[in-house]
Amino acid sequence: MKEKSTGDLNQELMARWDIDAYLKENEAYFAEENAKDLLGLLFERTGLSKAALARKAGMSEVYLHQVFSGRRKPSRDRLICLCIGLEATLEETQQILRQSTYAQLYLKVRRDAIISFGILHRSKLNEINDKLFSENEKTLF
Numbered sequence: 001m002k003e004k005s006t007g008d009l010n011q012e013l014m015a016r017w018d019i020d021a022y023l024k025e026n027e028a029y030f031a032e033e034n035a036k037d038l039l040g041l042l043f044e045r046t047g048l049s050k051a052a053l054a055r056k057a058g059m060s061e062v063y064l065h066q067v068f069s070g071r072r073k074p075s076r077d078r079l080i081c082l083c084i085g086l087e088a089t090l091e092e093t094q095q096i097l098r099q100s101t102y103a104q105l106y107l108k109v110r111r112d113a114i115i116s117f118g119i120l121h122r123s124k125l126n127e128i129n130d131k132l133f134s135e136n137e138k139t140l141f
Contacts, residue, residue, distance in 0.1 A: 004029045035079075035099040036070050042086040043068070057085030058125050058141050076102040077140045080115060084125045084140075093119055111137040 004012075009026060016022045043053065054064040058081050066072035067082065074082065079100055083093040094104045105112040105119075114135060118128035129139040 035096040036068065038092070038096055038099060039068065039082065039086070042083075042088055042092065046086055053082075053085050056125065057081045073100070076100075080105075081125055081140050084119060084123075084128065087122060088119070090116055090119045110135070115140070 004026070009029060012026070013022055043050075046053065048056070050064055050068070051061055054061045057064065059078065063072065063074075063078075064082075067074050067078075076097065079096060079102065080093065083096055088096065090105070097104045105116045107113050107116060111132060114131050114137060115128060117123075118131065123131075125140065129141070132139045
């Protein structure tokens with residue numbers, strides 16, 4: 001099956017009068033709404049306990065368990081915090097954001113550039129937040 005680009009899907013949608021047929025025909029091309037599987041793989045790679053990961057990601061253990069079980073969908077910022085705690089690469093972070101249907105980090109946005117730099121250089125979450133704060137940008141939490 002050939003992958004359809006967003007542009008291809010857009011053209012099809014614009015040409016249609018029946019949303020139900022469009023949805024049925026393009027089901028395989030819709031983005032997965034969560035990145036639970038990839039997060040699980042990254043978690044296994046770290047060798048951390050969930051308690052340690054929760055501390056590194058700046059979230060409660062209860063919230064973290066809810067995310068991993070699929071009962072909670074974290075916001076974009078909380079997902080980025082989790083990626084930082086998991087020491088995900090920038091590419092892995094972008095993939096998780098994409099799979100979760102959030103905007104990827106965009107280097108033309110000052111805040112996203114600071115976050116991306118931190119991820120690339122394996123900075124701790126508090127270091128990234130400190131830099132965001134010092135640059136008058138919204139912190140991750």
